[in-house]
Amino acid sequence: MIRILVDADACPVKDEIYKVAWRHEVPVVIVANQYLRLPDHPLISLNVVSDGFDAADDYIAEQAGENTIVTTADILLADRCIKAGATVIGNNGKPFTSASIGGAIATRAIMADLRAGAETTNIGGPAPFRKEDRSRFLSALDTAIMQLKRTN
Secondary structure, eight states: OOEEEEEOTTOTTHHHHHHHHHHHTOOEEEEESSOOOOOOOTTEEEEEOOSSTTHHHHHHHHHOOTTEEEEOSOHHHHHHHHHTTOEEEOTTSOEEOTTTHHHHHHHHHHHHHHHHHOSSOOOOSSOOOOHHHHHHHHHHHHHHHHHHHHHO
């Protein structure tokens, strides 16, 4: 059975996930370390994990598998889920794949080193979320669900 796992920390596309999931009748598990208000719908559930370091990531990685779509902006979590066989989509709609994850991890490490070594820095975090990202995400999620439905 296909399902969607959502790393709810700062996820800007939860409403989009719900809409696509309802249309395809795919269950969604929102994973967070605190209570979040969710739509009252039988396909949507909340799993509140402890507030321990990486507790949500650990839960998602343990639950990820071949019939799972994971939505996250966390590159290291994406890597763990890809290794478990899951389809992983970034919040901006860009897929994480086994071919792209190595470069993403390397870029993350370089940026962390640059931020750590600079006394004053103009090196920021991710780009601001745009309407194009939302549109790309909707398309990517719909495509991922359709691909998984075809293989099941």
